[in-house]
Amino acid sequence: MDVIFEKTIGLTDIPTHYCPGCTHGVIHRLVAEAMVELGVLDDAIGVAPVGCSVLAYKYFNCDMHEAAHGRAPAVATGIKRVHPDNFVFTYQGDGDLASIGTAEVVHAAHRGEKISTIFVNNAIYGMTGGQMAPTTLIGQKATTAPYGRMEELAGKPIRIAEMIATIDGAVFVERVAVNTPANIRKAKRAIKECFKAQIEGKGFGLVEVLSTCPTNWGYTPEDALKWLEKNMIPYYPLGNFKKPKEVE
């Protein structure tokens, strides 16, 4: 019998710690498959964040750094400047990138660092137990927004992809979701295009991936996927915001 699907060699065999229904596992697989398919796994150096994916350094089958909260783009800058021919990526959540690490990601993009950032937005702080994130939607309940996020107290949710796309040094910016098989296929295409922009030396790339947190949202895995579609996608529209111009 022919093998038609197997686990990518871009991931280690260590079982992940993610909650049932969490989509980090899907996103890890897409990132790993993209590296393998583009032939950069053996040259890859990744940077893991602080948050739910803090242990990502155990799961990606390549050299890894574990960074302080929000600092992954700065750490990746140090790595890439030393090893300009290696493939360097960061994998960050929304507390990490959209809150404590805004300066680092904005300036890495601004400098046009030739790195790729996977930004996983699940609209909440997962690892610490469901606190409000800058990405938490208006009215969405969190342990530090027990009455739901109120605009007059916390402002509106931050749209990272749109913000990064305004920066000249960012050459590839796209928002995707992993709530349906069709969207997962689109997400993989975007991740590969983003990685190609780095491999071709064009500049900074970011893919924002809308993701679920059934545990802290308080839904079943299936309902969480529906909640993402119904609530997150209208506020965080999917699509490409920026890509390198095709060579004529």
Added chain:
Amino acid sequence: MAKVLMKGNEAIGAAAIKAGCRYFFGYPITPQNELPEYMSRELPNVGGMFVQAESEIAAINMVYGAAGSGARVMTSSSSPGIALKQEGISYIAGSELPCVIVDMMRGGPGLGGIQPSQTDYFLATRGGGNGDYRLLVLAPSNVQELADLVMDGFDLADEYRNPVMILGDGMIGQMMEPVEFKNREGKTIQKKDWATTGTKGKRKPNIINSLYLDAEELERHNEKLQEKYNRIREKEVRVESSNLEDADLVISAYGTTARIVKTAISKLEKEGYKIGLIRPITLFPYPYDEFDKIEDTCKGVLTVEMNSGQMLDDVKLALKGRMPAYFYGRTGGMIPTPEEIVKKVKEILGGDK
């Protein structure tokens, strides 16, 4: 090699490049700007890389990335900026990465001022950030020693896989003195098989990390760090001392303050006083044992610092209550004069000889 006249901050840059440093990540702050300026000018000429970071926090995290990637790498700042770097320094120490960090101290607390001070002694010698860790802390007293210690600092950092701090002050960074750079022929940079370079499909992934969620594992990691710090305590103490045997009083000071103390001691000797000196060159490891050489007949040890008494704690630990520990300090960027120190010594010893 002939002597050249150089500003302290620039001598650091020249020494670092000669020691194989090719990467510098920094952020502007007075009084150390000549160093990043020098590196931005000179590193491109030797195939190196200077990046001006968006903050001290980003700069030290770039150092973390570069050090983990196997490079000889440096950053510099001054007190408030060094405070910002503590998060990254703690990660670098926890992940056991080598790098050199320069602190040209200025007065504090808060934004303080831009004049010389020694107020970061606690921060430098007690770790500074979260967790049980230590830096190797080197305290040069003149520009020649500054250049020498920067070179040695890179070797020590690699040998122990530990961050090294060069603890200077605004004075030594700004002063110009003749300096001769040591010949480093025969010195090789160790191979770093733990660094992240890409597996090339030939080895298991290398991981740079300071996270240990299992308490037993984290304790073992801490024990390993402490064993390393004990090895450093045994092997790396550096101190200059003089006239400890029959001193009426011993003065202890480090860095530029020690030079002022030396002037005060020569004035006092002309008046017939017998004054000893202990000048720690390494602040961690601290030369506690040197104080055992002071005779019981000595009337005490006077610590002179440009702060309100920080190294004083270590002097007291070293003396073990054997004799009084006196203190004279100036703060806020005020520099103690030899005359003030002479006056203080006479107060302690009881008037003119």
